[in-house]
Amino acid sequence: MIALDLHPSGRHFLQIPGPSPVPDRILRAMSLPTIDHRGPEFAQLGLKVLAGIREIFQTRQPVAIYPASGTGAWEAALANTLSPGDTVLMYEGGQFASLWKKLAERLGLKPEFIALPGIDAETGLPASWRRGVQADLIEQRLRADAGHGIRAVCVVHNETSTGITSDIAAVRRAIDAARHPALLLVDTISGLASADYRHDEWGVDVSISGSQKGLMLPPGISFNAVSKKALEASKTATLPKAFWAWDEIFEMNAGGYWPTTPNTNLLYGLNEALDMLLDPLHGGLPAVFARHRRWGEGVRAAVRAWGLPIQCADAAVHSPVLTGVVTPQGVDADALRKLIHQRFDLSLGTGLGKLKGRMFRIGHLGDCNDLTLMAALAGCEMGLKLGGVALAGSGVQAAMEYFASHPQQQPLKAAA
Numbered sequence: 001m002i003a004l005d006l007h008p009s010g011r012h013f014l015q016i017p018g019p020s021p022v023p024d025r026i027l028r029a030m031s032l033p034t035i036d037h038r039g040p041e042f043a044q045l046g047l048k049v050l051a052g053i054r055e056i057f058q059t060r061q062p063v064a065i066y067p068a069s070g071t072g073a074w075e076a077a078l079a080n081t082l083s084p085g086d087t088v089l090m091y092e093g094g095q096f097a098s099l100w101k102k103l104a105e106r107l108g109l110k111p112e113f114i115a116l117p118g119i120d121a122e123t124g125l126p127a128s129w130r131r132g133v134q135a136d137l138i139e140q141r142l143r144a145d146a147g148h149g150i151r152a153v154c155v156v157h158n159e160t161s162t163g164i165t166s167d168i169a170a171v172r173r174a175i176d177a178a179r180h181p182a183l184l185l186v187d188t189i190s191g192l193a194s195a196d197y198r199h200d201e202w203g204v205d206v207s208i209s210g211s212q213k214g215l216m217l218p219p220g221i222s223f224n225a226v227s228k229k230a231l232e233a234s235k236t237a238t239l240p241k242a243f244w245a246w247d248e249i250f251e252m253n254a255g256g257y258w259p260t261t262p263n264t265n266l267l268y269g270l271n272e273a274l275d276m277l278l279d280p281l282h283g284g285l286p287a288v289f290a291r292h293r294r295w296g297e298g299v300r301a302a303v304r305a306w307g308l309p310i311q312c313a314d315a316a317v318h319s320p321v322l323t324g325v326v327t328p329q330g331v332d333a334d335a336l337r338k339l340i341h342q343r344f345d346l347s348l349g350t351g352l353g354k355l356k357g358r359m360f361r362i363g364h365l366g367d368c369n370d371l372t373l374m375a376a377l378a379g380c381e382m383g384l385k386l387g388g389v390a391l392a393g394s395g396v397q398a399a400m401e402y403f404a405s406h407p408q409q410q411p412l413k414a415a416a
């Protein structure tokens with residue numbers, strides 16, 4: 001038996017920003033027997049999840065589902081729409097943007113990285129990793145590209161390494177203002193089903209997501225929502241694509257099937273997650289977004305009370321999914337995480353890339369509620385004290401006050 005199964009009591013607190021804790025209801029749905037993926041029952045499941053996932057992306061366009069982690073769907077978005085040597089404009093807002101750029105290079109594309117220049121004075125960390133995507137920088141760069149050599153603009157909606165949710169509608173407006181024909185590709189791997197996301201309304205050409213964040217599923221399936229313009233581009237794009245090719249997938253999806261073996265049990269889980277997220281009795285997507293915004297507020301109230309900087313320095317783009325907490329110079333955030341894990345069985349997200357050792361991330365997504373979040377914050381506060389970090393005040397107290405004085409819009413229980 002692996003150590004995971006040896007807990008004497010209670011549950012592990014998986015407070016990382018993905019994989020997120022999976023609700024029991026979804027785990028139970030996934031435990032059903034695997035069925036014939038070419039049989040008649042399967043088509044019902046296939047058609048239902050394909051329709052439901054469109055509602056989550058807020059789109060009427062097709063959505064491809066891959067048996068892969070989010071990285072596979074990143075690759076699929078590029079491979080389907082672009083050709084070798086194409087220039088793509090990518091915005092450096094954090095580590096996931098940097099990884100996507102590396103992937104683009106490996107595919108034979110020419111990514112051009114733009115970012116807000118400079119170092120942030122409060123933390124000594126890169127300025128562009130503390131603010132949202134700057135649409136005006138994208139507009140300037142596209143205006144200078146009179147020959148339209150840039151084929152796509154790639155941005156991350158919810159940058160999971162920093163806790164920043166960028167304004168995608170503003171990026172669309174920037175592309176339109178520059179009258180530029182580039183495709184808009186958006187990574188909403190950790191934004192979808194937690195933060196408001198509108199594939200159609202925001203004019204996104206390919207939206208990329210994954211299962212293990214807001215959808216509350218285990219890792220293993222990922223998505224491309226595809227606009228008509230992107231589908232057209234895929235007909236002439238020449239990067240090699242076989243497994244990722246949209247054409248055969250969409251053709252088979254019309255009948256509720258896939259060309260290769262889909263991840264049947266994860267699709268059971270997706271079906272259950274869609275029922276939970278879209279249930280009108282619980283307020284549907286607007287309630288999902290409000291719930292995450294409120295959790296973010298409560299967690300940030302705690303961080304502010306501790307007197308520690310929040311990685312996101314712009315209140316307009318705080319992520320409803322996670323909060324990045326910057327540790328004081330000289331305090332190793334990873335040593336602190338290790339201590340908290342050992343003492344309280346609480347997993348926190350590590351600082352990624354340029355933030356390594358300087359921050360930890362608290363996920364507020366998946367199967368969680370006010371009280372599980374309070375427990376997670378208590379674990380953080382005890383750990384910070386044990387780690388010798390001087391705190392300005394009690395974050396636990398501040399979060400309790402926030403949650404108590406801001407009831408959920410959607411009552412948890414009907415009045416007796």
Ligand SMILES: *Cc1c(COP(=O)(O)O)cnc(C)c1O
Pocket residue numbers: 018069070071072096156158159160187188189190210219
């Ligand atoms: C998790 C994540 C990824 C990577 O997805 P994998 O499932 O690990 O392949 C990419 N981008 C963002 C913003 C993410 O949060």
